[in-house]
Amino acid sequence: MSDPILSVRKAVKTYGEFRALDAVDLDIREGEFLTLLGPSGSGKTTLLSAIAGFTALSAGEVHARGSNITRLPPEKRDFAMVFQGYALFPTMTVAENVGYPLRVRKYGRSALQARVRDCLDLVQMGQFADRMPHQLSGGQQQRIALARALSFEPDVLLLDEPLSALDKKLRADLQWELKALHERLGVTFIYVTHDQDEALSMSDRIVILKDGAIQQEGAPGALYDWPRTRFVANFLGKSNFISADVVGQGAEGLTVEAAGQRFTLAPRPGLAPQGPVSLALRPERIRLGAPGQEAFTGRVRQISYLGERCQVLVDHDVLGEVLVSQPTWHAGLRPEPQMDVSFGWGAGACVPLLET
Amino acid sequence: MTRSPLRILFSTGSWAVLAFLVLPILIVIPVSLTDTSFIGLPREHLSLQHFETFLESPKWLHATWTSIWIGAVVAVAATTLGTAFSIGCWFLSDRAAMIARWVMIVPILVPPVVQSLGFYKFWVTLGLIDSHTGVILAHTLLGLPYVTISVFAALANLDRRLPQAARNLGASLGMTIRTVIVPAIRPGMITGGVFAFIVSFDEIVGVLFLTVRRVETLPKMIWEGIQESVDPVIAAVATILVFITLLITLFGMLRSK
Numbered sequence: 001m002s003d004p005i006l007s008v009r010k011a012v013k014t015y016g017e018f019r020a021l022d023a024v025d026l027d028i029r030e031g032e033f034l035t036l037l038g039p040s041g042s043g044k045t046t047l048l049s050a051i052a053g054f055t056a057l058s059a060g061e062v063h064a065r066g067s068n069i070t071r072l073p074p075e076k077r078d079f080a081m082v083f084q085g086y087a088l089f090p091t092m093t094v095a096e097n098v099g100y101p102l103r104v105r106k107y108g109r110s111a112l113q114a115r116v117r118d119c120l121d122l123v124q125m126g127q128f129a130d131r132m133p134h135q136l137s138g139g140q141q142q143r144i145a146l147a148r149a150l151s152f153e154p155d156v157l158l159l160d161e162p163l164s165a166l167d168k169k170l171r172a173d174l175q176w177e178l179k180a181l182h183e184r185l186g187v188t189f190i191y192v193t194h195d196q197d198e199a200l201s202m203s204d205r206i207v208i209l210k211d212g213a214i215q216q217e218g219a220p221g222a223l224y225d226w227p228r229t230r231f232v233a234n235f236l237g238k239s240n241f242i243s244a245d246v247v248g249q250g251a252e253g254l255t256v257e258a259a260g261q262r263f264t265l266a267p268r269p270g271l272a273p274q275g276p277v278s279l280a281l282r283p284e285r286i287r288l289g290a291p292g293q294e295a296f297t298g299r300v301r302q303i304s305y306l307g308e309r310c311q312v313l314v315d316h317d318v319l320g321e322v323l324v325s326q327p328t329w330h331a332g333l334r335p336e337p338q339m340d341v342s343f344g345w346g347a348g349a350c351v352p353l354l355e356t
Numbered sequence: 357m358t359r360s361p362l363r364i365l366f367s368t369g370s371w372a373v374l375a376f377l378v379l380p381i382l383i384v385i386p387v388s389l390t391d392t393s394f395i396g397l398p399r400e401h402l403s404l405q406h407f408e409t410f411l412e413s414p415k416w417l418h419a420t421w422t423s424i425w426i427g428a429v430v431a432v433a434a435t436t437l438g439t440a441f442s443i444g445c446w447f448l449s450d451r452a453a454m455i456a457r458w459v460m461i462v463p464i465l466v467p468p469v470v471q472s473l474g475f476y477k478f479w480v481t482l483g484l485i486d487s488h489t490g491v492i493l494a495h496t497l498l499g500l501p502y503v504t505i506s507v508f509a510a511l512a513n514l515d516r517r518l519p520q521a522a523r524n525l526g527a528s529l530g531m532t533i534r535t536v537i538v539p540a541i542r543p544g545m546i547t548g549g550v551f552a553f554i555v556s557f558d559e560i561v562g563v564l565f566l567t568v569r570r571v572e573t574l575p576k577m578i579w580e581g582i583q584e585s586v587d588p589v590i591a592a593v594a595t596i597l598v599f600i601t602l603l604i605t606l607f608g609m610l611r612s613k
Contacts, residue, residue: 081520083521149525158524
C-alpha cells in the first residue's frame, strides 16, 4: 500500500471535561472516498475540522504526505472544504465565488476566467455565472460550493454534511453526481455525515465514530455484513439482537442455541468458542411463514408499509420484539396485525458480535 | 377591520406622541421664513431674508463648514475603530468580548454633562482644550457605540462559516476580513458612520466644555446666538441643520439597502 495522503495520529480534543476526540488514529489513502459516519456528538465534525485546521487538537498530530501539519493555519493546508449550509460569499457573484481561491492565489485574469468556466461546467452551472448566491436554490448553491472547492485543484476535498439541507429526492441525485465526480477527478474525498444511506451508497470506506472514538472501519459491505458491536449493527441499518449460547462446533461454524432452537453461525475470527454470545440479525434475512412453517412462532403486532418494502413487528415469547423486513411484492404470506405467524432464518444469517 | 374603542385610543395616542416628537422640530421652518426681524411666525408674507443673512455671513458659513468636516472625520474614525472592534469581538465571541461590548455602549448611558466634565479634566492634562483634535477625539468616543451597535447587528446575521470558508480556500486572516467580512457588513458600517456623523454634527455639551474661541461649530454658534440676540437667522440655521441631518440619514438609508 502506498503512503497515506493524510494521517491522524492519537488525536485528542477536549472541551473541559468533554472528550470530543479520544485518541483517534486514521490513515486516509490517496484517491479514496472515505466517510466519517456517526450520530451527532460522535466527534466526526470535530475530526474534519481538525483536519481542515479550524480546530486545534489538544493532543496528537495530523500529517499530510508525511509532513506534520498540526500547527499549520487552514489557509496553508490546501484542503478544500464544502460546508454544511455551503458558506457561499453573499456579496460575490457565482463566478466570483468560484474564482475566489484563484484570486487569493494571484491567478492571471484570463487563466482565472477559463478555470472558473471549466469548474462551472463541471457542475453544470455555466449559465448561472453572473447570479448572486441568494438567487439560487439549495441544490444549485450546493453545486457552486463544490465548484468553488474544486477550482484550485486540491488533493483532498472535505465535505461536511453537504447534502443535509436538501430534500430527499435531490439528495439521491446528488449522491450519484458526487460519486461520479469522485471517480472522474481522482481527488481524495473525506465525507462527514450522520446519514447511513449516504455513507453506504458513496463510500469506498466508512469509519464509524461514537463518543469521539472509532468503533469500526471498513468497506460498506463488510461493515454492514460484519458489525463488530451492537452500536454498529444498529447504526448502519437495523438489527435484531439475540442472546445465544455456544453449544458446539460444526463443520460450517459454531452451533448456538437460542429460545430452544439450534442453528449455525457463519465463522468469524476472534470469536470465543464457548459461552454466551450476542448475535445481530438483519430484518431482511428473516423469513416469515404460516404457523408451523418456520422454526419460531410469534404474533404480528404492527405493520409499517414503506412502498418497496414492508416492515413487520413480530412478538415472540423469548426473543421479544423481532423486526422483519420483506419486499412488498413478496408473493408468500401477507401479514396482518394479530395474525399468528412463524419465522426463521438460514444458516449464516446471524452474525456474532465481538463486543457488546 | 373592526374599530374597537381600544384601537382608536391607541392610534390617537401614538399620533399624539408622534406630533409631540416632530412639531418642535417643524416649528423652526415657518419661523425661519418670517418677515420680521425677531423670532416669531411670519406676519404678512414669507421671506427668505434670514437665509440670505446666513449665506452672507462668513462667521455662520465657517461654523457650518467646521461642523461638517469635523463630522466627516469623526464618521470615518468612529467607523474604522468601531468596525475593527466589532470584528475582533465577533471572532473571539467569548466572555471577555461580551464584557468589552457592554463597556463600549457606556457612552450612551452616561449623562452628557458628566461625560463632558470627564473629557474636560482629561483634555486639560493632554493640552487638547480648544483644539479641533480635542473635539474630534471626544466626538469619536461618543460616536463609537452607535457604530459598534449597528456593525454588531450586521455581524449577527453573518454565517460564522464564511471566514472559515475563505481561509480554507487560501485567504489569510487579513484578506478574509477585507474581501469577505467587510463587504458583507458594509450596510451596518454605513449606518454606523451616518449615526456618528449626526452625533458629532448636533453635539453641543462637549463642545461647550472643550472649546473657547478657536473652535466654532454650528450648534455652538446657535447657542451663543440665542443668548446674545433673538435674530431669526438662528431659525434659518436650525432649519438648515434639520435638512442636512435628514439628507444624511436618507443617504445612509439608501446606501445600506
